[in-house]
Amino acid sequence: MGGNELTVISVSRVEPIEATSRESGEGLSPNPARAIAVSFDGVGKTYDTHKGSIHALKGITIDVARGSIFGIIGRSGAGKSSLLRTVNRLETATEGSVVVDGVDVRSLSDDDLVTFRRRVGMIFQHFNLLSAKTVWGNVALPLIVAGVPKLEIDERVSDVLRLVGLEGKQDAYPSRLSGGQKQRVGIARALVNRPEILLCDEATSALDPETTLSILELLKDINRSLGITILLITHEMSVVREICDDVVVLEGGQVAEAGKTWEIFSKPAHAATKALLKPLEPGIPRDIADRLTSAREHFHQRALIELTYGGNGREGIKLQELARVVGSGVQIVQSMVDRIQGHAYGRMLLTTNADDQVALSRFEGLADNVRILGYVRDDV
């Protein structure tokens, strides 16, 4: 799609998908039962294979807020897909309950399941488009299967194609589309039934970074303007940081930790979360790491001090406070500050020739954590 990938989509031009949450104000409802879109309660999943039973999920209890974007992360094999697929019963939970907008998914008859699945759209990493059908044919298919009259199909398909930025592409075949355009077709197909929930299984993993950003913008737009709750699996932590309100970290089929994205990212508690977030850590610059010693070997060496902040509502390091302690032989050698959901978090590396205890007490109060990483020669 080239430049078109960056088109900002205005969703206000199309009919809102059946009033569900924010559109109708339900997302602000004081009734907590109405504020939950998906409730997993003690969910377990066991696969019986010829090699024995695999306990993919154990005792998963989490709520997904209506109108939120909810990230599911975890290492390979942690149970992310199994959990996501219990929502539209592509996999049936073998224990506990999955309640979607008040419907206990496990109790649905086959007929009711067909109707229910129209309320839950899904998009996939590899788009799952039918190559012999045009864009129009792919997007219209769920409506044709549901027996919707042709005129209405035409109207709804052109609405969603406009929504995802694919006007004029209805006659193209998937082989003629870029990865980003194919995923837009996948999103249009998922939205054409006017779902209340959208499940995304690694929806951006096959896309380049620029296209990923444009698809994330589109998902955010859909979530905000149409109030659709989004459950999203990804292995890209930058995707979670970019769009998820809440996140659950799975490990070995269980919940390792769950919470607001900014809290989990700024203060990861579980080893699995720390491992997943490691690539986002700035690390120690190589030239400094190479010269770092664990003990002060002679008085010329300066202590390398790490200040980390975030997760406590602190708005970053105040320059005024920093200025009070800097100036006396303190050098900033690396600094990173970022914001998630309006909360600052980050890390700063400093060197100082002050005595360890003096240095630590000086920087205490400036950050949430202060520690000496080692000692370097004074020519850093």
Ligand SMILES: Nc1ncnc2c1ncn2[C@@H]1O[C@H](COP(=O)(O)OP(=O)(O)OP(=O)(O)O)[C@@H](O)[C@H]1O
């Ligand atoms: N249909 C199946 N039959 C048997 N075992 C399965 C099936 N689907 C998943 N599993 C097993 O269940 C466990 C969880 O798999 P799942 O695909 O849910 O994890 P995941 O976190 O999504 O992994 P990945 O990131 O690699 O896709 C794994 O041990 C997997 O091998």
